[in-house]
Amino acid sequence: MTTTRTRPGRSGGRAARVALRSAPLAEDVRPVRPGMSGGQYKPLSDADVAKIHGSALDALEQIGLSQAPPSGVEILTKAGAILGDDGRIRFPRALVEDMLYKAARNITLHGREEKYDLDLSGSKVHFGTAGAAVHVVDLETNTYRDSTAQDLHDAARITHVLDNLHFFQRAMVARDVLDPLELDLNTIYAACAGTTKHIGTSFVGPTHVPPSIEMLHRIAGGEDAWRARPFMSNSNCFVVPPMKFAEESCEVMEACIRAGMPVLLLSAGQAGATAPAPIALAIVQAVAECLAGVVYVNAMAPGHPAIFGTWPFVSDLRTGAMSGGSAEQALLTAGCSQMHKFYNLPGGAAAGISDSKLPDMQAGWEQGITNVLAGLSGLNMVYEAAGMHASLLGFCLESLVLGDDILGQVMRTVRGIDVTEDNTSIEAMKAVCLGGPGHYLGSDQTLALMQTEYIYPTLGNRMSPKEWNEADRPQLLDQAIKRKNEILANEKIKFDPAFDAAMRADYNIFFK
Template identity: 70%
Template sequence: MTDQSPLRTGGRAARRAARAAPLAQHLRPVRPGMSGGTYNPLSQADVERIHHAALQALEEIGLADAPPSGVAYLTGAGAIQGSDGRIRFPRALVEDTLAKANRSVTLCARDPRHDLDLSGSRVHYGTAGAAVHMVDVEGRNYRECGVQDLHDAARICDVLDNIHFVQRPMVCRDIPDNFEMDLNTIYAVCSGTTKHVGTSFTDPAYVSKAFEMLHMMAGGEDKWRERPFVSNSNCFVVPPMKFATESCMVMEAVIKGGMPVLLLSAGMAGATAPSTVAGAIVQAVAECLAGLVYVHAVKPGHPAIFGTWPFGLDLRSGAMTGGSGEQALLTAGCAQMHRFYDLPGGAAAGIADSKLPDMQAGWEQMCSNVMAGLSGLNMVYEAAGMHASLLGFCHESLILGDDLIGQALRCVRGIEVNDETLALDQMRQVCIGGPGHYLGTEATLSRMEVDHVYPRLGDRTSPKEWAEKDKPDLIAKAVARKQEILGQRAAARFDPNTDQKLRQAFNIHLPA
């Protein structure tokens, strides 16, 4: 990339050439890890009340169904198992864990350029979910998704600037064996992108084989442990306030193998979590605090992401409302709690209840993505491509989501106020003996690339220009962009020798 300063000197041709060249990463108008945190839906008093309510819930209610190994870890750390079998957490134990917890986690990628710094209010957007259907935008219908669809999604994400990580967004419905599905999920995503990858495991018995695969991809166990490029999305709780026994055993295994953990609490407000926004946040915070104690009991200091992930519910029908204003508030409130604890955190945003990438999807995805970013959420999961309240995934929507997230990130960046941006010198030059407008001035041209985000597919032409171009359709443009991306060889593919070894060791379902 070309390193340039915002103010360029030289002739007009040189300035045009500089503007046409790719911007250096630090000069791009939006980029991974920009700081949010300017939006606070909760007052300081609200935050502290939620914190104390969560501590009270852990101390008085506790969590049920910990596996025997978890009971041993937790009671060894200072938790108390009652006669009812529930594990309760003394306030001092939780506070001690918070005091020792990591304030910063780096999620590595196969390509170090894509490493994610999870600290403070740095914001990153990516995929996630477990969709069982693919959205066919041309036929306007849904079909079951497979391993090729997952691989293609990873390949698309790899070239989208505003998708910063790729957590598995769908399940491979064409692989009925869960063991093979878990391993093929890792292979399909890692061979499609060099960005950080997130995945899940359906059984703790599968984890050791997954590590064998990852060690081969990394070039050895030592290299894997030095730069673990896959994290485990772990639903360690079954809300309300119960441990998910097998997921906890998975968590113990991945911690020992050096894999970062997303502690994911996904209650449904009104069903498996309180119906109020505040109550759902309290329960999610309490459950994730319990998970944090668990992680530190297994291995102090292990990298963990505080994944308060409550979802909204339409209480008229019982349907999930991932695209609602309530969902946006749930996510923003959780992000504010992450900042209160100064912990790396993640939550869900960008989900559409709409079945297709239409106007409804646009307002639903933009609302929560902007609020999540403004609230300083480190990891915005499910930010692009998710439809039908997580039941469907859409490649074209993923591509359109890159444009959408670019605008959301511009909101996160905010307004810079300094001597240059206040523009008094420009005003003097333009208004006193100047042209009377700012179009084409040196100052305007020098900042047009570093200040403004331009959509790749979004249409900003006039109605006349739009008609002259045969009224281009947004979905058709996304389809063409998908075909363009998938028509190229995947840059993230493994070298032939490594790929051959992987295929000899594991039953890989993707064609070579």
Template identity: 70%
Template sequence: MTDQTPLRSGGRAARRAARAAPLAAHMRPIRPGMEGGQYRPLSDADMQAIHTAALDALETIGLCDAPPSGVAYLTGGGALLGDDGRIRFPRALVEDTLAKANRSVTLFARDPARDLQLSGNRVHYGTAGAAVHLVDVAGNNYRECGVQDLHDAARITDVLDNIHFLQRPMVCRDITDNAEMDINTIYACCSGTTKHVGTSFTDPAYVKDALEMLHMIAGGEDKWRERPFVLNSNCFVVPPMKFATESCQVMEACIEGGMPVLLLSAGMAGATAPSTVAGAIVQAVAECLAGLVYVNAVKPGHPAVFGTWPFGLDLRSGAMTGGSGEQALLTAGCAQMHHFYGVPGGAAAGIADAKMPDMQAGWEQMCSNVMAGLSGLNMVYEAAGMHASLLGFCHESLILGDDLIGQALRCVRGIEVNEETLALDQMREVCIGGPGHYLGTEQTLSRMETDHVYPALGNRSSPKEWEELGKPELVPNATRRKEEILSQRSQARFDPVTDKAIRERFNIHLPA
């Protein structure tokens, strides 16, 4: 008996090691681009009514404050400039644009294995936002965030399986020159991850330099245009129903430079958008349809993401409610409208109003992330790390969000029903002359890694085991994981020659 013990132990250790090793991509139980669409809060009649209302709004109300270049593009494409300065969109123009708009957009990454294919109900989760504070969990407080914090967020994102892209989640508050801030934002993100990156620009004049740096990173303008791995997140409207003049000029410059565009409409229900869920969706859809016409007037077929981002509002206090049930419904309803039009789309989910990664944050982040995924939203923005209704970003929460989104993605995957999964043969084998349980069956062992998602930090031990392990806590464990990630050199860093050239051309604030 004693001779057999090491063999049994070694076999068990080998099995544990095999389970701990990363699965091949095709065997993973969850992955980027899984098909959602099971959840439909809007009926077909509801979607048609929203569409009709949006067309009415564009035709009778229109949008104001387009830059002169935008007026020229839009009126040249068939929009009408009224005496009141508002541009109105005939139904036929909108419908013609929808008929020729892209049904599929590839968001490229520096690593081609991390490209995102946006079409149908394919779901991807990632970061976004413009937080001005970093959440310090150790001190239970907030501080202003800087370029190093942004770079660290990119490095953490790079190693998290369930965070599929990095849109800039915070502002570099330590860089006071806006032109340098825009350049350093791109540098910090792209040198931290090879996943797809999104960013914004504070002035159209800054786009040229940013494109020059992106050409250097890509290895030439031709290579950049072939695989543009950075998207312009563009708030082209100031709700309700007004173009954001400078942002529109940024958008035009980005389109000219070959950069994909996220058409972002972010009204606040009850303040800058109607207070009803349906009304807020109507306005967001109308504004993004106007943006789609604009983009295709500048360059037909240019890759654009339909970014309806209406936010909830606590009408008692005027505070944003990113973690509310209303927010989850807004996002899911917007996803349905993207499918109604057949265009790639994105919206916001996973936002916590909670100030720290606590129980409130958990229920707020999971509620909207699950509903967004089940609704088949192509790009789930702000899905991890965001606190205080987008004012704070937390590295530990980003890491915990990877676990949380893993469970959300398992919900998106749904239930497979076939002869094997119905398991009748297995039931017969176990119940008639078998062990009376399924713990050691071939089917259980063979499917335990491909059917089930296991949390990296979430604790499933018994109270006794938990106590024996020293009563591990979630947030301190996330901090240790953060420190472990940041102790390693970034795998996305640029080669020394490229980095030296970038630093000689631009004032890069991150240390070499």
């Protein structure tokens, strides 16, 4: 008698598996999500961290910072800083330690919707945009052109729908808005009209803060609502490296603190140019400058939410040009992240910048390497993580879309390997190997984990060469252009039409 051995069928078939992958998951079972904890990668030993901390305190005590505004001199000297005959303000160690004790920890950066709140405790990682690019990389013509308010709004709309970009900080300058105050107001409104995620912005000068805060009060629904959940932070370059305060930016910072706006204390020296060439000493200078910011903020308003923004960049020492996509940049960012953890302060730094002019292979490796090290180091806020080209001079909307795929893979490495009783049990191996089909395709365990253990690219192509040919050989950049256009066709302004009309009646808004 002949028997026919039938192959066990897969549960549901291909269509069912595709439908399963497409179905939305609850937030707590997604394979990656905002605020996953990193910290696995530590380029500095404990002794290294202590040495950098000690050198930073020495720099503050012996060198100090120059060019504080009169208001800053008053705030800092009243707290115990010392104004020297040379005009430099020096910081005794005891003062720095006292202000570190008062500094806010475990802060939350709010979105306009609570689901987009960012918990900056511990080593929780969040990726977002940032920068002040003056050009847009137009992939449909392969040219650079001046960035506009519409481009900024479009970038916010795209960021809003991308799962792995968790906040939107102004990524480019609206060069079609010539009046400086209108520029700041259009930047705020373009971002808020595009996304309800947390937003970061800068101000041209201190006199622009009050009218900008007035706009934010209207968007929030009143001053009390704004102060309860400030959904925008001020990216503040309060220092001009090496070791100088930026007077107007300090005055902006003071105005933002009074208005209840969180601040990013941003030190952006360039190793080999405005920061020392040794990677360790570049970190020392950035830490010293940001510690001065911690003293400044907490002398004025103890416990005000502030992000420790060590952003040292890298020079190509052959030319002096910035090299944002280098391995040295990745190490600088990860080392700074370790210093944030040493102080137990919420921290941010830059990664994901490409020196390439277009989203090509160079851009891919530069964005991938720097973002992976930032994520694995447990950096709370990874700025400029997607979209940035030409060493911060150009921003590309298609690259923003592609960056979402990169950041999804990065966050999967941040999550790491789950080792539990269930997923180390050999029962699944027994079922397959001892009388089973000899493979794990279609097994209950495989199907159960395909969404929660694995992440799949939106645009990344995993077809076989045969499938790729049959699909008319799709090209990645063409798919990115298509995806960008689909998002922009569907994403509407994030305000009620009547509110939007009223705002446009009161302000000169430059985007549609």
